[in-house]
Amino acid sequence: xxxxxxxxxxxxxxxxxxxxxxxxxxxxxxxxxxxxxxxxxxxxxxxxxxxxxxxxxxxxxxxxxxxxxxxxxxxxxxxxxxxxxxxxxxxxxxxxxxxxxxxxxxxxxxxxxxxxxxxxxxxxxxxxxxxxxxxxxxxxxxxxxxxxxxxxxxxxxxxxxxxxxxxxxxxxxxxxxxxxxxxxxxxxxxxxxxxxxxxxxxxxxxxxxxxxxxxxxxxxxxxxxxxxxxxxxxxxxxxxxxxxxxxxxxxxxxxxxxxxxxxxxxxxxxxxxxxxxxxxxxxxxxxxxxxxxxxxxxxxxxxxxxxxxxxx
Ligand SMILES: Nc1ncnc2c1ncn2[C@@H]1O[C@H](COP(=O)(O)OP(=O)(O)OP(=O)(O)O)[C@@H](O)[C@H]1O
Numbered sequence: 001x002x003x004x005x006x007x008x009x010x011x012x013x014x015x016x017x018x019x020x021x022x023x024x025x026x027x028x029x030x031x032x033x034x035x036x037x038x039x040x041x042x043x044x045x046x047x048x049x050x051x052x053x054x055x056x057x058x059x060x061x062x063x064x065x066x067x068x069x070x071x072x073x074x075x076x077x078x079x080x081x082x083x084x085x086x087x088x089x090x091x092x093x094x095x096x097x098x099x100x101x102x103x104x105x106x107x108x109x110x111x112x113x114x115x116x117x118x119x120x121x122x123x124x125x126x127x128x129x130x131x132x133x134x135x136x137x138x139x140x141x142x143x144x145x146x147x148x149x150x151x152x153x154x155x156x157x158x159x160x161x162x163x164x165x166x167x168x169x170x171x172x173x174x175x176x177x178x179x180x181x182x183x184x185x186x187x188x189x190x191x192x193x194x195x196x197x198x199x200x201x202x203x204x205x206x207x208x209x210x211x212x213x214x215x216x217x218x219x220x221x222x223x224x225x226x227x228x229x230x231x232x233x234x235x236x237x238x239x240x241x242x243x244x245x246x247x248x249x250x251x252x253x254x255x256x257x258x259x260x261x262x263x264x265x266x267x268x269x270x271x272x273x274x275x276x277x278x279x280x281x282x283x284x285x286x287x288x289x290x291x292x293x294x295x296x297x298x299x300x301x302x303x304x305x306x307x308x309x310x311x312x
Pocket of ligand 1: 047
């Protein structure tokens with residue numbers, strides 16, 4: 001078996017003269033969940049469709065199970081499952097009829113009722129699809145995408161529009177698939193979803209991958225913060241590794257790559273001078289901070305390009 005289930009190298013995709021994906025590379029290893037995040041119009045769907053084998057790359061190389069998914073679609077497609085953003089179910093069919101219909105088209109499919117059981121829809125098998133809630137439809141989507149026990153599953157915004165409880169239930173389903181060894185490529189606008197599920201992730205902006213790596217590697221691209229207020233006449237702060245902003249009202253905002261040691265210095269300083277640190281908060285950067293930095297800095301947050309921050 002290939003260690004790298006997906007290998008994308010130097011991929012570019014154009015619509016006419018507009019280049020939507022501009023030289024992207026990443027890989028996905030067997031059994032991991034790779035999350036593709038991005039700003040609106042970043043090129044995630046275009047890239048995903050290219051990896052799914054639904055469109056060819058304009059330039060560069062895409063390999064899935066070591067094969068070109070566009071040229072050798074008939075060999076690659078049976079090993080993959082695709083959950084698209086918008087499913088095209090026939091509303092008049094029942095849930096069970098829909099699964100049976102789908103089952104007739106895929107090899108090596110699971111038993112329909114077992115598939116519905118897995119996604120918690122067994123009790124809705126006689127209901128017409130048009131009467132399902134949004135969350136139930138997404139679960140039916142997932143049942144169909146995993147019906148043929150795919151080795152690689154593409155999840156395109158699987159929880160968009162779901163309430164928090166249904167979203168959590170979907171995460172459990174995906175975690176179950178991962179435990180069975182399925183490899184997953186997920187796109188999502190929910191940062192918490194990526195934080196919960198992803199082994200590695202990439203953030204796309206304007207057709208490029210601005211950052212990629214494990215969650216902690218990606219978070220390390222953005223500074224941690226220490227914030228507090230002191231009396232305006234408090235003495236000067238000690239020398240810190242981070243950048244300090246202090247306003248006339250005594251509000252202090254420190255951005256640092258050395259959270260623990262700078263926090264120690266600040267606490268030592270406050271004890272030494274008997275200073276109260278009002279509203280003290282210290283935290284690592286969140287994925288939201290990193291995402292915001294990518295958007296604000298036009299894809300070049302903190303230090304460098306994809307090549308410099310990508311951890312393989
Ligand atoms: N068929 C098309 N013809 C021309 N331009 C397109 C076409 N499809 C997408 N684009 C453009 O390519 C860019 C990338 O689109 P894509 O849908 O891949 O981004 P995305 O990251 O999935 O966006 P979102 O998260 O907002 O859905 C966008 O600027 C979009 O307008």
